[in-house]
Amino acid sequence: MQSFIEEEEKTYEVVPFTWPKGYKADGVYVGLRKNPEKKDMGWLYSEVPAQAAGTYTTNQFQAAPTKLTKQTINKEHLLQGIVMNTANANSVTGKQGMIDALQMQAWAAEKMAVDSDLVGVASTGVIGEPLPMNLIKKGVDKLQLLDNFYVTEAVLTTDKHTKTISTQIELDGQTVTISGFCKGSGMIHPKMATMLGFVVTDAKIADGALQGMLSQEVDSTFNQITVDGDTSTNDMVVTMANGLAGNEPIENDDSANAQTFLNAYNAVLTQLAQDIAADGEGSTKLVEVNVENAANHADAQKVAKAVVGSNLVKAAIFGEDANWGRIIAAIGQTNAQVDVDHTSVWLNDLPLVTDSHSADFDEAVMKQTLSENKITILVDLHSGNATGQAWGCDLTYNYVRINATYRS
Amino acid sequence: MQSFIEEEEKTYEVVPFTWPKGYKADGVYVGLRKNPEKKDMGWLYSEVPAQAAGTYTTNQFQAAPTKLTKQTINKEHLLQGIVMNTANANSVTGKQGMIDALQMQAWAAEKMAVDSDLVGVASTGVIGEPLPMNLIKKGVDKLQLLDNFYVTEAVLTTDKHTKTISTQIELDGQTVTISGFCKGSGMIHPKMATMLGFVVTDAKIADGALQGMLSQEVDSTFNQITVDGDTSTNDMVVTMANGLAGNEPIENDDSANAQTFLNAYNAVLTQLAQDIAADGEGSTKLVEVNVENAANHADAQKVAKAVVGSNLVKAAIFGEDANWGRIIAAIGQTNAQVDVDHTSVWLNDLPLVTDSHSADFDEAVMKQTLSENKITILVDLHSGNATGQAWGCDLTYNYVRINATYRS
Structure with missing residues (x-):
């Protein structure tokens, strides 16, 4: 798996995927999926109760397990385990759906020998x-x-591969590990949440600080990806921090330890978000949009997401066609402040649009750079100095095929 | 061309396409398109100055001809002609773009022997x-x-066929004709406007009434279609009414004449909007979503457009798969008031979801009805008594093909 994290900003080390101290896990095949080679049920467990935080879909039809996990975490912000399955979302299943989710929680808690209120x-x-x-x-x-x-593996649906990352930092002389995994890869347009994402750490986090850390980091990572503009009923990101690394409690503040932790934590969320975008249903390319010189951060984020979410931009990228009018049209659809006479666009660092005019680019060179498997679009709005970023993928025949035959 | 207008509400007659009294037109091939069999430039002319109204794209990168037509109409709300071309949008072309639009207007006005200020x-x-x-x-x-x-024909781009309709009504003993034509078929997600649409009539409209009539009817017709969620830089609908039918001036009010006219006018706009949706890039099916029992009209319109605009719903319809979870997910993504325990959905009048549970439907019967070329989805939000409607199409391999190779 290619790493898209920039090298120069690292205050952490990306290490081979590993569980932080005190975590156990497993995955099995039980017949929920058709292919017995694939795991379809799994769990994650911490030897001690871990501080927990979550963000959840804003879709009004929130699935039973999503509701239940939210209620569970909100009780004391503690979790000791999470049980998971794929191939059935237990969503829009009425009262029986909640009964089934509670039963699944109870069975897992009993087997883990912990209280039900500690299991997501x-x-x-x-x-x-x-x-x-x-x-x-x-x-x-x-x-x-x-x-x-x-x-x-047990949480994957149409994903082509697992999405995992571990980072390590040193805090108070202790090694702290942050490990995350997630699944995509359709119905991806997170709003204040995302598809299933799990980040566990052995860091000791100060009481009450974890939720704020998660929420702020999700905003600039998972909430800035889109595959198809559709927000799932089951989206959630859950973080657990069991404190077994032995560091001093980390507050959500400007301290050096907090910044070191948040840097590594953000890297985990960013990598997972990018992995989902890169493995979007049917995708052949990861698309990253960077917006600069926006009037404010919200404008920059909005424009980045509009460009990366445009079906027309996505289809043109699949076709390796530098059809920049579609990027401009996507920018103009937003209500962000845009200097319509001085908007510029670069594609993989090559000038595409300069001051709202076609840059004098070589079509053959553009075609060549569009054949790469990561496409970076830089937009200069000429309206301030704020920046923003979003990730997505191209729109392909395979996206249509996968979604025309999803239940078959 | 199949007519999707319901028979029972007609207070007008749909007649073979014809120009209303006093209108002339033409279309030619000049080499803008590659295929010399296709027209690529045309115009429309009224023997006398006609009252004019327009709605225009809200895309911030409004094209030069769109800006110019808006300025022209806003001067005295009069037009005598409109000159048109396809294959080049004259959009994001800077100052030269406006100079070229002005030159095109001046040449057409000179040839028509009318003032430039009367030509769109x-x-x-x-x-x-x-x-x-x-x-x-x-x-x-x-x-x-x-x-x-x-x-x-001269305004078409990726459209598979022309989109035209004429209706006639009797007012004050006079025959009034309303004729409309338009083009699609990608970058279709009108916001307060649409792709190019032209509606001309010989009706006599009271001074100042036409703009209000157009704006109110566009809201429930063109603004309720989506092909791909992308709003064009060139969208506009223009209406001309030259008064040559000889009826008494029609006010935009509750009078019988106004209602008769607006009924027929709405039918023209509705048919054109549906034609664009049905001929959306790559589409094989027209999709109509009707929402009922919404808390208010805005909620109903929002939900209808969210369902018809969902890539996942569109791909499932292409695959003829009754994957209703996607319809529910699309409804839940909006901020409309939704009774999440009592939402029901019908597909071509067959129960699909009843009170937020799967209706006990026969998959084979659903598959059969999904093979039709018009799919109607009815959503009951159980939250009030307002209704709304939107139109779109399925998402197909051909949509991707067309847009991966648009410039080639």
């Missing part, structure tokens, strides 16, 4: 079908507390 | 390339004041 539940897959509880029971019976990474 | 200009096609003025001049030289309908 996450489901993803088809909406509107009842959760097959016999398979869920079978899964809990099979799951063990191990050191493997199968849980990172 | 409309361009569509690729963004960002200078208008080839030698070809525009050649076109104006060739255009004549005739009774043919070639102008309805």
